Amino acid sequence: MMQEIRFNAFTMNCIGHQSPGLWTHPRCRSTGFNTLAYWTDLARILEQGLFDGVFLADVLGVYDVYGGNADAALKAATQVPAGDPMLLIPVMAMVTRDLGFGVTSSLSYEPVFPFARRMSTLDHLTGGRVGWNIVTSYLDSAARASGQTRQRAHDDRYDVAEDYMQAILALWERSWEDGAVLADRARAIYADPSRVHRIQHHGPHVQLDAVHLQEPSPQRTPVLYQAGSSPRGREFAARYAECVFVSGPTAAIVGARAQAIRALATAAGRDAAAIRCFSLATVIVAETDAEARGLLEEYRGHVSHEGALALMSGWTGVDLSSLPPDQAIRHVENDAGRSALDNITRADPDRSWTVRDVAEHVGIGGIGPVFTGSAVSVADRLEAWVAESGIEGFNLCSVVAHETFEAVGRLLVPELQRRGRFKRAYRPGTLREKLGGTARTRR
Amino acid sequence: MMQEIRFNAFTMNCIGHQSPGLWTHPRCRSTGFNTLAYWTDLARILEQGLFDGVFLADVLGVYDVYGGNADAALKAATQVPAGDPMLLIPVMAMVTRDLGFGVTSSLSYEPVFPFARRMSTLDHLTGGRVGWNIVTSYLDSAARASGQTRQRAHDDRYDVAEDYMQAILALWERSWEDGAVLADRARAIYADPSRVHRIQHHGPHVQLDAVHLQEPSPQRTPVLYQAGSSPRGREFAARYAECVFVSGPTAAIVGARAQAIRALATAAGRDAAAIRCFSLATVIVAETDAEARGLLEEYRGHVSHEGALALMSGWTGVDLSSLPPDQAIRHVENDAGRSALDNITRADPDRSWTVRDVAEHVGIGGIGPVFTGSAVSVADRLEAWVAESGIEGFNLCSVVAHETFEAVGRLLVPELQRRGRFKRAYRPGTLREKLGGTARTRR
Numbered sequence: 001m002m003q004e005i006r007f008n009a010f011t012m013n014c015i016g017h018q019s020p021g022l023w024t025h026p027r028c029r030s031t032g033f034n035t036l037a038y039w040t041d042l043a044r045i046l047e048q049g050l051f052d053g054v055f056l057a058d059v060l061g062v063y064d065v066y067g068g069n070a071d072a073a074l075k076a077a078t079q080v081p082a083g084d085p086m087l088l089i090p091v092m093a094m095v096t097r098d099l100g101f102g103v104t105s106s107l108s109y110e111p112v113f114p115f116a117r118r119m120s121t122l123d124h125l126t127g128g129r130v131g132w133n134i135v136t137s138y139l140d141s142a143a144r145a146s147g148q149t150r151q152r153a154h155d156d157r158y159d160v161a162e163d164y165m166q167a168i169l170a171l172w173e174r175s176w177e178d179g180a181v182l183a184d185r186a187r188a189i190y191a192d193p194s195r196v197h198r199i200q201h202h203g204p205h206v207q208l209d210a211v212h213l214q215e216p217s218p219q220r221t222p223v224l225y226q227a228g229s230s231p232r233g234r235e236f237a238a239r240y241a242e243c244v245f246v247s248g249p250t251a252a253i254v255g256a257r258a259q260a261i262r263a264l265a266t267a268a269g270r271d272a273a274a275i276r277c278f279s280l281a282t283v284i285v286a287e288t289d290a291e292a293r294g295l296l297e298e299y300r301g302h303v304s305h306e307g308a309l310a311l312m313s314g315w316t317g318v319d320l321s322s323l324p325p326d327q328a329i330r331h332v333e334n335d336a337g338r339s340a341l342d343n344i345t346r347a348d349p350d351r352s353w354t355v356r357d358v359a360e361h362v363g364i365g366g367i368g369p370v371f372t373g374s375a376v377s378v379a380d381r382l383e384a385w386v387a388e389s390g391i392e393g394f395n396l397c398s399v400v401a402h403e404t405f406e407a408v409g410r411l412l413v414p415e416l417q418r419r420g421r422f423k424r425a426y427r428p429g430t431l432r433e434k435l436g437g438t439a440r441t442r443r
Numbered sequence: 444m445m446q447e448i449r450f451n452a453f454t455m456n457c458i459g460h461q462s463p464g465l466w467t468h469p470r471c472r473s474t475g476f477n478t479l480a481y482w483t484d485l486a487r488i489l490e491q492g493l494f495d496g497v498f499l500a501d502v503l504g505v506y507d508v509y510g511g512n513a514d515a516a517l518k519a520a521t522q523v524p525a526g527d528p529m530l531l532i533p534v535m536a537m538v539t540r541d542l543g544f545g546v547t548s549s550l551s552y553e554p555v556f557p558f559a560r561r562m563s564t565l566d567h568l569t570g571g572r573v574g575w576n577i578v579t580s581y582l583d584s585a586a587r588a589s590g591q592t593r594q595r596a597h598d599d600r601y602d603v604a605e606d607y608m609q610a611i612l613a614l615w616e617r618s619w620e621d622g623a624v625l626a627d628r629a630r631a632i633y634a635d636p637s638r639v640h641r642i643q644h645h646g647p648h649v650q651l652d653a654v655h656l657q658e659p660s661p662q663r664t665p666v667l668y669q670a671g672s673s674p675r676g677r678e679f680a681a682r683y684a685e686c687v688f689v690s691g692p693t694a695a696i697v698g699a700r701a702q703a704i705r706a707l708a709t710a711a712g713r714d715a716a717a718i719r720c721f722s723l724a725t726v727i728v729a730e731t732d733a734e735a736r737g738l739l740e741e742y743r744g745h746v747s748h749e750g751a752l753a754l755m756s757g758w759t760g761v762d763l764s765s766l767p768p769d770q771a772i773r774h775v776e777n778d779a780g781r782s783a784l785d786n787i788t789r790a791d792p793d794r795s796w797t798v799r800d801v802a803e804h805v806g807i808g809g810i811g812p813v814f815t816g817s818a819v820s821v822a823d824r825l826e827a828w829v830a831e832s833g834i835e836g837f838n839l840c841s842v843v844a845h846e847t848f849e850a851v852g853r854l855l856v857p858e859l860q861r862r863g864r865f866k867r868a869y870r871p872g873t874l875r876e877k878l879g880g881t882a883r884t885r886r
Contacts, residue, residue: 016633036568075632083657088568090479091533091568190466209587213504
């Protein structure tokens, strides 16, 4: 097979994840996010479409930079209300056999010991199909929800992250040796205590002295995902991540970012080719180009500009409600904000991007590119994108639940299969093995 | 109907919860605790038996007082390995319609903001069938796992608990008004921001300033369970608990404890009759008395004395490995330990209880009484127990998974139904309504 193209479904336990306002579309089911059937239906659709996994974003705060409050986010149901992502995974695992499950958890707000147990439990219950998107959070509102006045400085968050990783990897990898579980009924010995070890970690930010509560799960350490775009974030990704989200407006930019992380990984002594890079994108595919364009127009009529700007204000830290809609946005002070804005405007750097333009762009699929057309047209564009960037696949956003992902599986995947670009069946084994970066079950 | 008798199934996401060693019984399935089918099978069995709920215990540490290490607990699989309990609930909800789900979470180790969201998410996904067993933890090993050198003093833990309750109840009850969710597609307004409020809580132990991330779930606040036996614990239960676990070796002792909590609840201005008191017990029921006695004997052959003493040492804080098996245990210094020991020895206060006796007692069903016999015999004893104590039901332990609970549903429940002592169908509504202490959906 030629280089395979991989799909993740990028979603969140909420109504409006990346396409603010689209919940008002008559076919959109996302207001059913608090029901089990919403998620089991999604899981079945994704497995039928041979998606590698469903990827659950999360934030532990509200988008309240826009207008200085959460009003716009609440009206547009933009990432609020939002539920816990982990609780969805067991039911999705129940109705599938191969689909993977990535979950975002912020190590800024999850105490390491119970979190390590939660992930091990998920890895057990899913038979080794779990991944963890390591984030350090970016919303001040999340810090205030935890009783802090504001979040830690960006680089400090990565210092905590390093410490946290050492502790959690020790719990997963070194507390229970292989062979510690005997489950010997005749001798009445479940575990051999000489092979179970207390982990004593006394770092600057994380301390623990404990036996990991779970016996080793199929993968021990879940597949590690990361999305760092800052220098510290890229360094961190290069050291730990097995899958990296490298978003950007053009294949050239994404390719350069992926290459930078691979170079850092090589420098850190890792096999850079084993890292799977996924680029954020939205696919609107239909029987014909015209029909797909029609769908896109129909969807655009449901975008909430306010919801989009609430997201963008949260990402950039700039209150965009203070600017008139037709004012051009030229400059954003902070790093994260510049990166989010760049991801939009560098698609067309000569254009003067106004607040309204940005809202319209974010309205469908957030800061990623949108590929609209027939299966043939979209497949052409994805092939070209992969060829130019050297990435392994796409983290696809939903526009209308579950219509967007259903169409990808029904129309686009068969076209990519015909081209020898998409698997015809899942690989056996754990999520780590299915992703194909390594033959190992474990990290 | 005469006063109804209610059953909860008391279990834990582990191999050996209350009957250490019984996992070695050839029919016991508990080593399958890390699979989804183990829990969905259990849920179906319990709903068929019209149990009110499945109650999941939890500890965030290991039993390492016995011998000064976790060896005995590991060998006997006594509450280690153990998985996260919450992750089991969605799948059990998926295969049932009425069964309730109580989950133990320690407010000593769960940051309030994400925990509040988790419980709201569970209440949504289960359609309002969730309860929370509020605990403050009792194992030093759990404190060390969180980077503390030892746990807080008992009364300090209850100071934290009070503060925590104020914060979490504010998130559940006051952040989103009724009617805040409009879900108005035509006007593109999901939530009315004027009806969603930031909760600002600045207590001595818990601080937060945040909008609750979830919209109101069917019950808002899950049904609150508590098991406090100390003076501070009883006070706390009297203020908050809708269901109370009142364990004890005799109906008279349990009755006095339940009465004490009801009196405190009345003094706190609550309707004491609305509180549901459940007593820990184990039922071994079979077609005949002789067959049941045979089963008990068979089970006893699988008890792990070491596992039982590991539990008892953890509960009492006394390393029982340092005493010879035939030494009488007369006195335990600390309050919690005395209470655990009392629950065994006061069943027969004139007897000289040795270490071995205690291990044998704990081996089947922990510190609770064991009712063994035909359905008629056990029903007689439960009726007498309820009449004498005035409690509403029993928190039943598993001996052999899932044989113990299956037999209760198949043999004992029909006998109690014939006597007009057990419901023939679930009540409609949320768990709170099904429990019958109140007609309200919400607290």
